[in-house]
Amino acid sequence: MSAIPQQILDRQKSAINTFVAVQGSIFGGFEKLVDLNMKVIKASLGEAAEHSQQVSELKDPQEAVAFVSSLAQPNAEKAVAYTKNVYDILSSVSNELIKLTETQVAEGQQHIAETIDQLAKNAPTGSESAVALLKSSLATANTAYDSLNKAAKQAVEVAEGNLTAAANATIKATESATAATTAAANNVANAAKTATRAAGRN
Template sequence: MSAIPQQVLASQKASLDKLIAVQGTFFGGFEKLVDLNLKVLKATFDEVAQKSQEAIGVKDPQEALAFASGLSQPSAEKAVAYSKHVYDIVSGVQTDLSKLAEEQVAQGQQQVSEAIEQFAKSAPTGSESAVALLKSSLATATSAYESVAKASKQAQEAAESNISAATNATFKAATDVAEASNKAVKSARRA
């Protein structure tokens, strides 16, 4: 068998391996989301059953007000926590896909570089400037890709920082609302 068909077969096998890796990454993320949703659903059913039992035991309006105000804080915190878990799963899938893409680009760059070297070895005399142009173009493309990848990583880090800040602000707001609600309940009880 000649070298070219072997290279084609190797390239096809590598492409199939990458496709399987991408599918595995997507399936793993989907599996994590399903698992998270099942856990949230089970916890919600358990909490509804518990809160229903507590609601049956409420005897006067002050207890009802206290009970109602106690429901808001945990719900807000749980919603924020759920959103954070979903974001973490999606971010993990994105990171894995980025790594796979970087590997694919690096492999492609290596193949192009090897092809240019093969061309340079078999090129006729006087084609040195064309080979130099090809090598320069590859270096420029590689540099441009690295710049875009670096900017992308910085944007992802900034987004993660912003989400973290928003999550903390939401938790603080939920806590402030719960504290204000508890103060209102205490004031109503005193009155």
């Protein structure tokens, strides 16, 4: 008689521990996101002050175009790095929650298996087929869960690969656009200098 209340207490304690662990994981992820954003804001304010100083020192349009072009590549890389950091934080929290879920499911499966074994021991004669059906249903449910879990992990791996490919493509596109913009700006600046010289001779 005392075993049943103890099992209930153990399950309640396990549920509370899981709840606390989930809340800890979520809060830890939120804390990391806040810290990341604070660092980004601090760095951005410093860069804005530095860029304002550099803008005030520009002397001609060619320098201005070169300055603006020089900002494109680092800004794209920073945006990609920020996105990757956010993804890593969310992925870490997700992985922790998946592990907690796997632990809970494993414990639940164990409790169900123990309950079925108890039923089998105390079942009346002739109920063997019902017990076998319960065991078969549990095995099917466990197999289905394992398949879904593997599919979810593969989906995460694919998403990580896609994020890396997208980040690399963004950086390459920014490099190409920056090079094209710089070349066009230099052509315009050179044409303006040539026109100014030609006008000075006349």
